[in-house]
Amino acid sequence: MDLVIPTSLQREHEALHEELRRATQADGEVGEAASALARLMHPHFVKEDQIALPPLGLLAALARGEVSTAMAEVLTLTDRLEAELPAMLQEHQAIIGALQRLHEAATRAGRADIVDFGRRLMDHARTEEEVMYPAAVLVGRYVRLRLGPTPQQ
Ligand SMILES: [Fe+2]
Ligand SMILES: [Fe+2]
Numbered sequence: 001m002d003l004v005i006p007t008s009l010q011r012e013h014e015a016l017h018e019e020l021r022r023a024t025q026a027d028g029e030v031g032e033a034a035s036a037l038a039r040l041m042h043p044h045f046v047k048e049d050q051i052a053l054p055p056l057g058l059l060a061a062l063a064r065g066e067v068s069t070a071m072a073e074v075l076t077l078t079d080r081l082e083a084e085l086p087a088m089l090q091e092h093q094a095i096i097g098a099l100q101r102l103h104e105a106a107t108r109a110g111r112a113d114i115v116d117f118g119r120r121l122m123d124h125a126r127t128e129e130e131v132m133y134p135a136a137v138l139v140g141r142y143v144r145l146r147l148g149p150t151p152q153q
Pocket of ligand 2: 044048092125128
């Protein structure tokens with residue numbers, strides 16, 4: 001079964017990535033702070049696109065009451081997500097630290113656009129912690145409950 005990241009979230013990630021890429025091209029300390037942030041963000045984004053966001057593609061079907069054995073595939077992702085969640089939250093802390101440095105540099109340089117980008121990225125991380133990650137974990141737990149014990153292989 002295709003576990004597809006909801007388009008809205010996919011677009012948001014792509015847009016943030018693109019804005020970050022543009023910020024890395026800024027002159028001087030703004031570009032340096034953005035590059036430091038990008039080095040932290042890239043592996044984090046990749047992990048999110050692999051394990052944290054695809055389970056959310058099942059939300060709408062599950063909320064309609066649709067459950068199928070093919071959905072068991074999501075458990076590989078959500079088990080990994082549960083195991084890696086503490087590390088991912090730590091990554092957010094590091095990202096927020098780098099974001100603060102970018103915020104200060106962009107403020108000094110009068111780059112209101114990058115200050116605004118930083119604010120949106122901060123909100124993004126908060127939404128993930130408060131809504132997206134817990135929702136993805138719940139998708140896994142709910143699918144496991146509904147499908148019952150998995151047969152021994
Ligand atoms: Fe993200
Ligand atoms: Fe994140």
